[in-house]
Amino acid sequence: MADKSKIGLEFAPYTFEVEKGKIAEFAMAIYQKENKDQISPLYTNREAAQNAGFKDIIAPPTFQTCFALWASGGLMPLIQALNINLIRLLHGEEEYSYLGAIHPGDIMTGKSKVVDMYDKEKKDKPGKFMEFTVIETEIRNQRGELIIKSRSTLVER
Amino acid sequence: MAKEIYFEDINIGDAMPTFTSDPLTRTHLVRYAGASGDFNPLHHDETFVTMFGMPRVIAHGMLIMGITSRAITEWIDNKCLKNFKVRFSGMTEPADLSDIENTKARATITVTGNVVKKFAEGGENRIQCDIQAVDALGGVKLTGSFIAALPSK
Numbered sequence: 001m002a003d004k005s006k007i008g009l010e011f012a013p014y015t016f017e018v019e020k021g022k023i024a025e026f027a028m029a030i031y032q033k034e035n036k037d038q039i040s041p042l043y044t045n046r047e048a049a050q051n052a053g054f055k056d057i058i059a060p061p062t063f064q065t066c067f068a069l070w071a072s073g074g075l076m077p078l079i080q081a082l083n084i085n086l087i088r089l090l091h092g093e094e095e096y097s098y099l100g101a102i103h104p105g106d107i108m109t110g111k112s113k114v115v116d117m118y119d120k121e122k123k124d125k126p127g128k129f130m131e132f133t134v135i136e137t138e139i140r141n142q143r144g145e146l147i148i149k150s151r152s153t154l155v156e157r
Numbered sequence: 158m159a160k161e162i163y164f165e166d167i168n169i170g171d172a173m174p175t176f177t178s179d180p181l182t183r184t185h186l187v188r189y190a191g192a193s194g195d196f197n198p199l200h201h202d203e204t205f206v207t208m209f210g211m212p213r214v215i216a217h218g219m220l221i222m223g224i225t226s227r228a229i230t231e232w233i234d235n236k237c238l239k240n241f242k243v244r245f246s247g248m249t250e251p252a253d254l255s256d257i258e259n260t261k262a263r264a265t266i267t268v269t270g271n272v273v274k275k276f277a278e279g280g281e282n283r284i285q286c287d288i289q290a291v292d293a294l295g296g297v298k299l300t301g302s303f304i305a306a307l308p309s310k
Binding site for chain 2: 022042053061087091096
């Protein structure tokens with residue numbers, strides 16, 4: 001059963017400095033491309049981004065997923081803090097609210113908190129439970145501006 | 158890059174343009190692992206997954222969400238996107254290069270969506286579009302929605 005004492009647990013803030021090359025690398029990965037010329041120029045070309053109304057190159061909508069993974073040593077610290085069994089772990093849901101853009105040179109800080117934990121009985125296996133952990137994160141830039149709010153639901157099957 | 162779309166031009170029920178990915182390969186998964194920092198061996202190491210009875214590695218759910226985000230931003234401008242959420246419902250296995258013709262369907266992701274709501278919020282004209290990502294065999298990978306604030310004429 002989910003360890004409900006972990007509700008309210010706050011993780012140490014993590015900081016990630018956004019590099020132009022990392023944005024391009026991430027965008028190429030979601031575009032399944034090997035060349036920067038094959039993806040949206042908003043992710044690689046300052047002039048194109050400025051023509052679209054941004055002050056600089058922007059990051060793709062799911063880019064912030066790499067902040068915690070790269071800044072705080074991957075998945076394992078989170079998994080260990082929550083006593084999650086890696087083999088049973090599934091990503092259930094992911095939600096982002098966008099309040100501003102992310103640009104190269106920005107220094108992003110994420111603060112995550114466990115906001116809910118609950119169990120659901122498996123439909124096909126009465127007496128067996130899936131365990132859900134909901135984590136909310138606020139990501140701010142170096143000026144303290146709230147840029148992304150995220151909500152992740154992890155499932156132990 | 159998307160063309161400018163105006164709030165007045167969108168009606169409830171309108172479909173977003175259908176987007177179809179390239180068949181996902183293990184190389185795409187490795188590229189995404191490096192880009193994102195998600196090195197869970199479930200996504201690249203077959204000697205790991207076979208210990209747990211799985212026949213092959215599976216794609217990162219967040220890669221499928223990323224592909225879905227591309228589908229969205231090829232229709233609406235990045236700056237219009239206010240909220241994007243998904244529920245992951247099925248795993249995606251990559252195509253086998255040794256048998257690409259018979260395995261590419263399970264690894265080819267199509268994203269579709271329909272506008273379900275038009276509303277005003279925060280002084281903006283917004284739309285909600287429900288979306289899904291499905292493989293070429295009909296397997297649903299994720300369902301979700303996004304909210305966009307659109308300019309008016």
